[in-house]
Amino acid sequence: MAMPKSSAPIEHTPSPTPFQSRVYALLKEIPHGKVTTYKRLAEALGTRAYQAVGQALTRNPNPVVVPCHRVVKENGEIGGYAYGSEQKRRLLEAEDVAIRNGRIVDLEAVLFDFENQRA
DNA sequence: TATTTGACCAAGA
DNA sequence: ATCTTGGCCAAAT
Numbered sequence: 675m676a677m678p679k680s681s682a683p684i685e686h687t688p689s690p691t692p693f694q695s696r697v698y699a700l701l702k703e704i705p706h707g708k709v710t711t712y713k714r715l716a717e718a719l720g721t722r723a724y725q726a727v728g729q730a731l732t733r734n735p736n737p738v739v740v741p742c743h744r745v746v747k748e749n750g751e752i753g754g755y756a757y758g759s760e761q762k763r764r765l766l767e768a769e770d771v772a773i774r775n776g777r778i779v780d781l782e783a784v785l786f787d788f789e790n791q792r793a
Numbered sequence: 794t795a796t797t798t799g800a801c802c803a804a805g806a
Numbered sequence: 807a808t809c810t811t812g813g814c815c816a817a818a819t
Contacts (some may be wrong), residue, residue: 693816712801716815723815728800730816735800747801754800762800 688733693719697730698740700788707769708786709744709778712753718788732756744786750777 690698696719704710712724719727727745735742735756743765747753752773755762763773772779 691817716801721815722802722813724801725799725814726801726816729798729818730800732800733817742800745800749802752800756800759800 690734691730693726694730694733697727698736701740701742701745703788703791704741704744704786707771707784709746709766709771709781709784710786710788711746711748713748714785714788715745728754746778746781750781752776752778 697715700715700718701710710718712727713722716722716724716727731742731745732754743755743762745753752759752763752766763776766778767773771784778784
C-alpha cells in the first residue's frame with residue numbers, strides 16, 4: 675500500500691533518551707520534603723547541562739512517579755513546571771517546604787544531598 | 794550536519 | 807533589587 679507521502683504520523687510516545695532516563699532515575703531518589711536544583715542534578719550526572727535537565731523534565735516527566743516539583747532553581751526560586759509553577763508551589767507546600775514571595779525560605783535546610791543520600 | 798531552543802546559572806552594569 | 811549578557815550542553819528542528 676502506498677502510504678501518502680506526508681501522512682501525519684501517529685503520536686508515538688517518545689522513548690526517553692539515556693540522558694532523560696538518568697535524570698528521572700536520580701530524581702526518584704529524592705524523598706518527600708526534600709528538593710534539589712537543576713544545577714545540582716546536572717552535576718550529579720556529571721555534566722553542566724543545567725538547561726538540558728529542565729528540558730528533560732518538560733518532556734513527559736513520567737507523571738506522578740517522577741517528582742518533578744522537587745527541582746528548583748539554585749537561587750531558591752521555584753522555577754517552571756509542566757502544569758504551572760503555581761501547582762508546583764502547592765505541591766511543595768504540601769510537603770512542608772516553606773515558600774515566601776516565590777522563594778524557598780531556607781533552601782539549605784531542604785536540599786537533598788546526592789553524595790550521602792541524606793538531608 | 795547546522796542551527797535554534799530551553800522548567801538554568803553567574804557575573805556585571 | 808532588576809535587567810542584560812554570555813555561557814552551558816542535550817534535544818529538537
